[in-house]
Amino acid sequence: MIKMKDVNKWYGDFHVLKDVNLDIKKGEKVVICGPSGSGKSTTIRCLNHLEKFQEGSININGTELIEDVKVVRHIRSQVGMVFQHFNLFPHLSVLENLLIAPTWVHNKPRKEAIETAMYYLERVKIAEQAHKYPNQLSGGQQQRVAIARCLCINPEIMLFDEPTSALDPEMVSEVLDVMVELADEGITMICVTHEMGFAKKVADRVIFMDAGQVIEENEPNEFFNNPQSDRLKTFLEQIL
Ligand code: ADP
Numbered sequence: 001m002i003k004m005k006d007v008n009k010w011y012g013d014f015h016v017l018k019d020v021n022l023d024i025k026k027g028e029k030v031v032i033c034g035p036s037g038s039g040k041s042t043t044i045r046c047l048n049h050l051e052k053f054q055e056g057s058i059n060i061n062g063t064e065l066i067e068d069v070k071v072v073r074h075i076r077s078q079v080g081m082v083f084q085h086f087n088l089f090p091h092l093s094v095l096e097n098l099l100i101a102p103t104w105v106h107n108k109p110r111k112e113a114i115e116t117a118m119y120y121l122e123r124v125k126i127a128e129q130a131h132k133y134p135n136q137l138s139g140g141q142q143q144r145v146a147i148a149r150c151l152c153i154n155p156e157i158m159l160f161d162e163p164t165s166a167l168d169p170e171m172v173s174e175v176l177d178v179m180v181e182l183a184d185e186g187i188t189m190i191c192v193t194h195e196m197g198f199a200k201k202v203a204d205r206v207i208f209m210d211a212g213q214v215i216e217e218n219e220p221n222e223f224f225n226n227p228q229s230d231r232l233k234t235f236l237e238q239i240l
Pocket residue numbers: 011014016034035036037038039040041042043
């Protein structure tokens with residue numbers, strides 16, 4: 001479903017991704033963790049072309065990611081992304097936030113788009129807030145809206161970039177619960193998070209990045225109980 005091969009990226013002189021390789025199967029759940037600044041966000045942002053890379057290749061569900069408007073649009077129609085800070089449009093109601101991509105990008109009739117939107121708002125247990133504005137909702141509710149917004153395009157792949165790290169502690173579980181449900185339904189998922197409970201529960205594989213490189217990857221049990229590199233050992237001591 002996702003193949004990243006020897007990807008290198010620089011921000012000016014700064015070598016941010018160094019020979020990053022990822023190979024993710026359909027339906028697989030992968031958690032990426034690592035110190036701040038290690039390149040986790042940059043890696044997943046490359047997958048839907050929010051960032052460009054200079055060397056290597058990325059293939060999403062059989063399509064080679066090249067700089068072509070049609071290709072990028074095709075890839076983005078399959079890849080949903082949820083951000084740390086929700087990124088909802090503040091001047092639009094919850095429902096209108098969910099209608100933008102389906103009606104403007106995918107030319108869905110408005111009535112059909114509303115039905116789909118309400119279905120996913122039900123799924124994230126927030127349908128009764130459909131006519132409110134984002135700033136009238138709690139952080140946990142806003143993040144669930146952001147997840148529902150992604151689901152409206154019926155993506156093959158969902159990318160999550162630290163989806164709970166901007167939330168007050170009491171709201172973390174309501175968002176993680178929605179993500180666990182999604183994981184159970186078989187969507188391909190890459191999640192950057194330090195929520196190790198989530199990683200143990202849903203991840204097929206956990207990847208550790210440091211200084212722009214994939215240092216180690218393993219299934220969760222081995223990853224947490226038998227880390228190989230000193231860098232991962234040190235990292236786990238700090239977060240666990
Ligand atoms: P992480 O998500 O692991 O915290 P990022 O992928 O956001 O790390 O960033 C990796 C490194 O790249 C950091 O050192 C960060 O400062 C740098 N960086 C991120 N975005 C930019 C940018 N637009 N321009 C220059 N440097 C950047």
